[in-house]
Amino acid sequence: MNSIFKLSKQSQANTKKRFYFNCSANAFVILMACYYGLIINIPFMHGAFSAITSLHTFSWLFLFSVPLLLVCLLVIFFSLVSVRGLLKPINYLLLVLSSAALYGSLNYGVVFDYSMIQNAAETDSSEALSYLNLQLVGFLLLFGALPAFVLSRINVNCARPHKEILSRIKLLLACGALIALVVVNFYADYAATGRNNRILKKEIIPFQYLSSGYKYARDQLLYSDIKFKNIDTAPALAVSNATKVTVIVVGETARADNFAYQGYARNTNLFTQAHQVSYFDNVSSCGTATAVSVPCMFSLQTRSNFSRLESDNQQNVIDLMQQAGTDVLWIDNNSGCKNVCERVPTINIDTKKSPLCDGKYCFDEALLAPLKRKLANLSQANTVIVLHMMGSHGPTYFKRYPEKFKKFTPTCEQSDIQNCSQAQLINTYDNTIAYSDFVNAQVIAQLKALPTDIDKQFLYVSDHGESLGESGAYLHGFPYALAPSTQTHVPLYLWADEHNQGITPTCLNSLNHSQLLSHDAVFHTLLTMVGINTKTYQHSQDILAACSTKNSENTL
Structure with a gap:
């Protein structure tokens, strides 16, 4: 010493x-x-x-x-x-x-x-x-x-x-x-x-x-060799006279607080308002990071018992859809599907082959072209398309939307967002929300353009929220029990075509839009939307239970 x-x-x-x-x-x-x-x-x-x-x-x-x-x-x-x-x-x-x-x-x-x-x-x-x-x-x-x-x-x-x-x-x-x-x-x-x-x-x-x-x-x-588990070996498509197309948009880092539908002062939902979507204002996420929330929302597991290890080694709702005979396609403009789409056809947006991309990232409009091609070539009576957005992923929010969508200014044009004023940061973030809303409106417009004898429906839900400097917190990923509501309160809305034989706008509008919901409901709601009969279905977790024509044998 x-x-x-x-x-x-x-x-x-x-x-x-x-x-x-x-x-x-x-x-x-x-x-x-x-x-x-x-x-x-x-x-x-x-x-x-x-x-x-x-x-x-x-x-x-x-x-x-x-x-x-x-x-x-x-x-x-x-x-x-x-x-x-x-x-x-x-x-x-x-x-x-x-x-x-x-x-x-x-x-x-x-x-x-x-x-x-x-x-x-x-x-x-x-x-x-x-x-x-x-x-x-x-x-x-x-x-x-x-x-x-x-x-x-x-x-x-x-x-x-x-x-x-x-x-x-x-x-x-x-x-x-x-x-x-x-x-x-x-x-x-x-x-x-x-x-x-x-x-x-x-x-x-x-x-x-x-x-x-x-x-x-x-x-x-140590646990990479776990045997894959089939949660249902015989899911089946419900009998239907109509061709059905369902588009699911998985949002990224969109917090409910900054949605006009939630009561936010700015009109960040200008574009989808024209389509009269049904917004649910009391939805919580499964996790505070994509690696947890995305696999969790498609899993039969709930937030209280979710294990990524288990979810990676058992069927999810996307698997059930495909096994039942649905034509499933996952289109990704993010950093991957976190193993959710591992067993279904997948398109990853090429960041180097589109004017909408800068070689590293693509604006979410890049999702629209492959979506349009798929809708123009429907090969089965039941089709599900999942679009995984880049959305509002930080810290470089300013790279998530084209220049013409810079509506709220001044903005934060840097990755060290803690050195921007909170006003600049919120302006930039709100621009991402407004741009995502534009893309979602374009998706719905593509669905509307399909023939009237096709049932068309749409679900949007974000994986988690975001902190924008409140109480000194930024980004997301906080331990769930300690995370502020800005990271766990997420937007969710549904749309159905007025010509639908199944889920209709009238039924959507009749639902309780302030009911307490979570990502736990996504699995079972999608079963109803797509029309899948499976023993895994839980009526109590289905947002659309009141609109469903499922008989009692499908309910646990």
């Missing part, structure tokens, strides 16, 4: 002189723990101090015990990962990952729980690059590269193995004693603060992202 910062000079024989900080392995562990505890965990410390000082009465000793406890826990962690020979490589990697996590936490308010790790792992390169900006680069250089450079200049003096182990045990015992002292004196305070501020433990770096990353890797590697 006496050699923590002893500056020495290398041999004169070296052609290039280098200076090192000499320190013992224990001193190195303590230094890393202090850096993470006092710098990398600034969001956690700020949250903890705010939670404690907001109490009517609090103990200053309890307040100051928080950084002490955190540093002790980090000392234990770094003692375990600081393996001789791998000490520096492991810490180089942790510095890069942790500085990136710190950037996300400070600038967007995100926490890296399981769903966020999953979402990040399934993000394509174009989507990942949308987060790249000079501020991010500078941040990573300052909090990741610079400490890594300093680390490279530290010469860690490792003692003989038995002495090193003995010294490490003494350090761990000292930290254990301090932790026990804190717990004995402030257990009730920590329990109460943690219970009332559950997000705090999810903000501790690197514990949260390492734990979540391990769980995600475990599920992907």
Whole structure:
């Protein structure tokens, strides 16, 4: 410990002189723990101090015990990962990952729980690059590269193995004693603060992202050979005299609060209003990220018991439709269908072959051409087409609509959205909502153009919402239990052609549009819309139950 910062000079024989900080392995562990505890965990410390000082009465000793406890826990962690020979490589990697996590936490308010790790792992390169900006680069250089450079200049003096182990045990015992002292004196305070501020433990770096990353890797590697489950081996099309076409539009990052149908002051739904859609104003999402919500809404599982691992390995409603004899097509303008469309025909919009694309992204109007081709070549009596939008995906909202749709100004023309005013950010976001509404109106217009003897129907639902700087939160992906309603309250609306023999506008208008709904209802509502008889159908979860002519044998 006496050699923590002893500056020495290398041999004169070296052609290039280098200076090192000499320190013992224990001193190195303590230094890393202090850096993470006092710098990398600034969001956690700020949250903890705010939670404690907001109490009517609090103990200053309890307040100051928080950084002490955190540093002790980090000392234990770094003692375990600081393996001789791998000490520096492991810490180089942790510095890069942790500085990136710190950037996300400070600038967007995100926490890296399981769903966020999953979402990040399934993000394509174009989507990942949308987060790249000079501020991010500078941040990573300052909090990741610079400490890594300093680390490279530290010469860690490792003692003989038995002495090193003995010294490490003494350090761990000292930290254990301090932790026990804190717990004995402030257990009730920590329990109460943690219970009332559950997000705090999810903000501790690197514990949260390492734990979540391990769980995600475990599920992907160890459980990848799960046997595929058929939830119904004999779904069948209901008897119908009419040809039927159903278009499902999966919106992206559209929050209900910014829809005119929801009572929003701006008319962000100008185009679909002409088609008199039926809007439902009390719908919650299954998750706060695409990687959860999209597979969940098409799954028989509900939000309360949803497992992505299970949903990937069993039939979803799209599979049931195809098995029953429906002609199914998925057209994707996003980062993929999250395994939902894995077993049905799929078209992925080519970002390099359309004037609507810039090589990385396409405006959602690019979905209209393949839709038109499909509608002009209907080959079966029952057709389902799913359009997966780019919608309002951030942080580069300004890239989600053509220039002529820049209705609300000034806008935020950058990816570091936290540096725009909230007014600019909301203007830009509202433009994306208005543009998505235009595209949806064009989809409905294409359906209306089909012959009158074809039953035409349409469903739009967003996967999750978005935070736009409220309470310092941006984007989405928060743990569901802690997520603001802006991330979980989503828009859903239906349209049916007036000539339909099945679902009609009159019936849609008669429904309770303020009923409490969630993504759980999508599976069963689609069964009714498309006309699928299956033992999986649940009448109580069907939005269109009052419009349905299903007999009792189809109801569980």
